[in-house]
Amino acid sequence: MNDIIKIASRNITRNKRRTFLTVTIMTLGIIVYIFGMGYMDGIIESAFERSRKMTGEIRMTHKDFELKEKTRDLRANVSYDQVKGIEDQKNILYANKRIRFGGVIFFKDKERNAMGVGIEKGDLDVFEMSSSLIKGKLEDFQKQGKALVGVELAKKLDIGIGDSFTVMTSTQYESISAQNYNVAGIINDRNPALNQIFFINLDDAQYLLDMDGAFTEMALFLKDIKLKDQTVVNLKENYKELDIKAWNKIGINNQMDSWMKITEVVFLLIFGVLAAIGILNTMMMIVFERRREMGVLESMGMRKKEILSMMTLEGLVMGIIGTILGIVFGVVITYYFQVHGIDYGEATKDIMAEYNMDTVIYPLVKVKNLIVSIFIGIVFSFIGALLPVLPQLKKNPAELLKKS
Amino acid sequence: MKKVFFLLSIVLLCTTVIFSNELTVEEILDAVDENQTPESITHDGEMIIHRGNRTIEKKFELKAEGKERSFMEFTYPPRDKGTKYLRVDDNLWMYLPGAERTVKISGHMLRQSMMGSDFSYDDQTENRKINDQYKSTILGSTTLDSNEVWIIDLIARDGIDVPYYRQKCWIDKKKLVIHKAELYGRSGKMLKMMYMSEFKDISGKYYPHKIVMEDVIKKGHYTEVIVKDVKLDVKIPEKVFSLRYLERK
Structure with a gap:
């Protein structure tokens, strides 16, 4: 296993351009997720805080x-x-x-x-x-x-x-x-x-x-x-005889509540797809580039299982590095705007007021978004590494050497 | 057979004579206008607004000259005390004592409720002759509360803006007063019902002492106006019909 780790880490450092590309895509994906979700949370908090002021946490009215x-x-x-x-x-x-x-x-x-x-x-x-x-x-x-x-x-x-x-x-x-x-x-x-x-x-x-x-x-x-x-x-x-509703079930809050849930899923998917495509693309590139290497390693006696472990480990390590960097940059960027806000200016005042929102949006750094981003980063890098390697390993070494 | 022809001829002759002596529909409506518009009048009034189980009572004093000029001041309840209306020709002003401000009521505001009652400002301010506003047809005759009445249909004349597109009125043949009117919108939907009763002969004119306006769309919504202490053809000082008088405290 130590040998596999050694080979994997050597491979990561050997092709710097490839590693840089994979890690950058992972990092960007995580940044987009943390900032995007933080932005959405900022909008939700801002709008819902105002809504709660306007309606109360529960509102009682005539039917x-x-x-x-x-x-x-x-x-x-x-x-x-x-x-x-x-x-x-x-x-x-x-x-x-x-x-x-x-x-x-x-x-x-x-x-x-x-x-x-x-x-x-x-x-x-x-x-x-x-x-x-x-x-x-x-x-x-x-x-x-x-x-x-x-x-x-x-x-x-x-x-x-x-x-x-x-x-x-x-x-x-x-x-x-x-x-x-x-x-x-x-x-x-x-x-x-x-x-x-x-x-x-x-x-x-x-x-x-x-x-x-x-x-x-x-x-x-x-x-x-x-x-x-x-x-x-x-x-x-x-x-x-009265109409009693929680604040998130009243008028536009109700629509926004459902809309936010859908948006959260959409953002999750966007990030997931972005990260998965990045990882899959890079890993496929690696696998195609390294078919000959895989053939040589297999003909030298390395087992298919070990080759698979080495390849997925490489993907996973790059994914973890990308995730960590993404979290660091994502938190720094989101926190900066959490403090300073994103000002849409006076021109948007009326339309923002209509949706009970502020003209300045303050994205939020939320622990739940960091946990989800870690989970997504690791899972997708693992899957992204695993999927393109598996079909190559079904081929015999001679075939891999010939095709490369 | 000759006798039958003779009798028929007599009946035809009599019918012709009766119809030629009857008023035309325009003459009837002019007479109604004339009868219900004294040269000048002062009276007190009670406005009882019914809103389902709730009843709101208001009191007012009215001074008017013809159809053109009127002054109305609310004296009860305390929150409405001092609310005044002045109408001169087509203009209507309202003085709001809480704000010490006079507001001219015009345009769409004229269709709104007056003092929360079922009478609109339009109902209160209408000063045009019926014949000038409506084309009329006699639909028939009937008996209403033992009074012989004509049922007259009024449809708004082209290009004339009226509060109700169509009215169906029950007009007393003897007193030449309206007992009841159904008021319809342009869509053909009945909006209100108006009842006038307790007519008293004052100086040769029949003046209603009770007017009820019912909102037929809102169940249980109707307003009674009880008229008291009616004085006809009294001298009203000119200053009464001025904005300065309206805004006096």
Whole structure:
């Protein structure tokens, strides 16, 4: 066995160009996998983190909410009585009531359609308002008639702290309603969607929309998010007349969740095929180049099994080197962008906002991707080495010598 | 045989006389317009909005001159108190006290619900004559709640924008008032039903004291307007029909 190892290592160092090519292909494959999967994970985390903020880890609504959501029909609302005792349910950390509504904002001679959200105090932490607040005071927001305005909306209206603007909308009974609000703060969130809207107190929203004692959505946050599916089942048992969904089953999140799973498989296949083709191609080249050598070794008494071991060992060693280098470079590259991000610029802001995504994507270095890449690197290099050698070994030495 | 011919001739003659004395459909509709449009009017009103099991009550005061000018102010409930509407010709403004702002209601907003009721702004602001908007046909006569009525079909005239493409009205032959109307959209689907009742003779004109508008698409959605303290042909100060008066606090 020692001889086989010696011969294999000599062969690897002997033809440097061949070894370099094989190792480079393996390295590139692993880099593509680690960075690609890290990028996908970054998108998923970024989008899903925002989605969880927007919907809660579990969302409770009226049964018709999704049907009427697009037309901003507020009749699909939930009364406080319908969610009695929700805070005492198993695995519930906190429950925030919200009202999302559409309206027209008037400020001086400017007017603009905008979405408003009526929120409770607890949502200031959920939306991390203290870190996204660029002007004003959060304490002021908690007073009646105050609003937090997204920086983009504020720019469009040319509105600042202390300014009073009018919101005109329809109540849940489709009657025109309007109130004035004073700007308590301007927020600049990483999520561009939040920078286009405004927030008012839930009480103010209820008055504006004639929805006393009611809200449109309840965002639930859990003690243990891993138990979300079980929590949904429990809540459905206790609140039968409401629509209760985990965040990844709501609207576009649901599509993205399935899409991400498919993408993960596609990426896995792309890398697998890339690595396999590289290895197979290189190994076939080696085998064809070395048919004479195989014939000589066999005629000198080396057994077919030993030749097979030598060849697969060579492939495996090159695969392992490629995998290690790929992991090192892949982690370094991915980590660099994990820290600095990939900025798609202002031009993509609207389309990214539509998918609840940031304009800056931060890929993630994840241990699971490293483990999968090690597994794939080794398995494919082994198979890649084994497959082209086997048919050659069925031939007798004379045939191998003649053909070479 | 001669007797039969003679009797038939008498019947034919009588029929001809009766029909020649009857009003044409255009004359009937003009008379309805005339009867339901006092020179000036003031009254209080209650708007009771029914939404399934829920009932919302609102109160208002109205002042109007002809079909062209009206002023309406809501006095109850507290959240609606001070909400005012001013209509002058084809223009409608709404004053929203919560925002201290006047909004002109026009375009698609006119089709929206007024104060959350089943009346749209269009229903409230329509000031054109029926004959100017619709081509009409008498479909027949019948009895409705022991009143002799004509059933008249109205179809929108070409090029005229109307809130309801077709209306089928039950018009009282004696009082020349509308008792009931079915209101249809362009698709032929019935959208609303309107009922007028409790007509009182005030200064020679029959004025409805109860109007009900039912949304036939949304089950259990209808609005009653109860009219109280009607005064016809009263002098209304000119300033009432001004934006300054609308925006007064």
